[in-house]
Amino acid sequence: xxxxxxxxxxxxxxTSFTTAETKVYICGPTGAKKYHYLENCRGxxxxxxxxxxxxxxxxRGYGLxxxxxxx
Numbered sequence: 247x248x249x250x251x252x253x254x255x256x257x258x259x260x261t262s263f264t265t266a267e268t269k270v271y272i273c274g275p276t277g278a279k280k281y282h283y284l285e286n287c288r289g290x291x292x293x294x295x296x297x298x299x300x301x302x303x304x305x306r307g308y309g310l311x312x313x314x315x316x317x
Contacts, residue, residue, distance in 0.1 A: 268302040272310060280313040281305035289313035 270281040273293035281302065282290055290297055290313075 269299050270302050270305050271297050271299055272305055272308075274298045278308070278310055281310045282313045283316050287313055287315055289315045 268283075270283055271285050271287070271290065272278040272281050273290055273295055274297070275295060277295075280289060281300075285297060285299075
């Protein structure tokens with residue numbers, strides 16, 4: 247019984263980590279080509295617009311790829 251409870255609890259904890267959406271940063275509102283994990287990434291240094299926080303799935307949905315400085 248203890249083993250089943252432990253495995254269920256472990257599964258619950260692990261799935262809670264995987265459902266959290268990773269936040270990334272993009273230079274917006276239009277024309278961005280890359281997404282960045284760090285808000286102060288070197289690749290965002292030339293951004294002349296507002297830096298927006300979004301989810302990684304949305305950034306990839308826009309066709310953006312990971313910044314080369316964070317690759």
